[in-house]
Amino acid sequence: MSGPSPIVREQLIRAIPNLRAFAMSLCGDTTRADDLVQETLLKAWSHLGSFQEGTNLKAWLFTILRNLFFSEHRKRRREVEDADGHLSARLAVHPEQNGHMDFEDFRIALKQIPNDQREAIILVGAEGFSYEEAATISGCAVGTIKSRVNRARSRLAELLELPRAGDFGPDRLSETVVKREPVARQK
Amino acid sequence: MTDNDKKAKTGLGLTSDTTKQPNQSETKKVQTQNNDAPAESAPVPEIDQHIRSHLGRKIKASYDDLVRQPVPDKFLHLLEELDRKENEE
Numbered sequence: 001m002s003g004p005s006p007i008v009r010e011q012l013i014r015a016i017p018n019l020r021a022f023a024m025s026l027c028g029d030t031t032r033a034d035d036l037v038q039e040t041l042l043k044a045w046s047h048l049g050s051f052q053e054g055t056n057l058k059a060w061l062f063t064i065l066r067n068l069f070f071s072e073h074r075k076r077r078r079e080v081e082d083a084d085g086h087l088s089a090r091l092a093v094h095p096e097q098n099g100h101m102d103f104e105d106f107r108i109a110l111k112q113i114p115n116d117q118r119e120a121i122i123l124v125g126a127e128g129f130s131y132e133e134a135a136t137i138s139g140c141a142v143g144t145i146k147s148r149v150n151r152a153r154s155r156l157a158e159l160l161e162l163p164r165a166g167d168f169g170p171d172r173l174s175e176t177v178v179k180r181e182p183v184a185r186q187k
Numbered sequence: 188m189t190d191n192d193k194k195a196k197t198g199l200g201l202t203s204d205t206t207k208q209p210n211q212s213e214t215k216k217v218q219t220q221n222n223d224a225p226a227e228s229a230p231v232p233e234i235d236q237h238i239r240s241h242l243g244r245k246i247k248a249s250y251d252d253l254v255r256q257p258v259p260d261k262f263l264h265l266l267e268e269l270d271r272k273e274n275e276e
Contacts, residue, residue: 020254038265042269106245125246
């Protein structure tokens with residue numbers, strides 16, 4: 001089999017920063033995230049023959065990565081449970097994380113929601129996949145993705161102690177937004 | 188369904204051998220692990236539209252910050268290495 005076409009190769013390279021961000025969001029650990037990205041690239045490369053140019057390479061790569069993550073996660077959990085009889089504190093917030101400190105409070109909250117909800121909100125809310133694409137990536141129904149996204153939002157709002165509907169003052173909101181969001185707007 | 192769709196599906200399914208979806212009991216375990224997480228069927232309280240968009244911007248900004256992190260050279264080296272191996276074959 002010959003290597004990927006220059007276009008696919010270029011797409012593969014361009015997807016790496018997003019794959020890393022997705023992996024870091026899933027596992028919260030830079031070293032493990034990089035391992036996941038590396039495994040994903042190797043797996044993708046060896047299966048590129050079955051990939052049709054013009055279809056969504058990024059979605060395909062994300063599928064490979066999340067499948068690797070979830071199978072490894074299940075394996076690890078079994079090991080941890082075998083060793084201790086219960087889940088160890090290893091799953092608690094991990095301090096090692098790339099990225100700007102400004103987002104630390106948010107990332108800590110994100111780590112506290114269930115994996116499937118975190119995956120859904122990242123795919124849809126951060127990476128910009130459609131509900132349909134996210135459902136294909138996660139191997140579940142569109143309705144399940146929608147429900148997970150809703151749960152994730154609701155839980156994050158709780159964890160970040162965002163004001164409830166009704167007592168949500170616009171001043172308080174815009175103040176936070178102005179402080180937090182200038183980076184996003186540059187894009 | 189177009190040919191492309193079919194191929195995309197085949198492509199997306201290729202990892203299913205090592206990575207099948209969690210079964211029902213595993214899903215339940217995950218939920219007990221986060222013991223304050225509601226069951227999948229429990230109703231979710233609606234959140235205010237302003238909070239939703241505020242949260243949406245936060246999620247995006249925090250994620251984009253990760254996307255902008257410099258990529259270690261090892262990934263490009265890996266692809267070069269794969270290229271090289273293929274050319275040798």
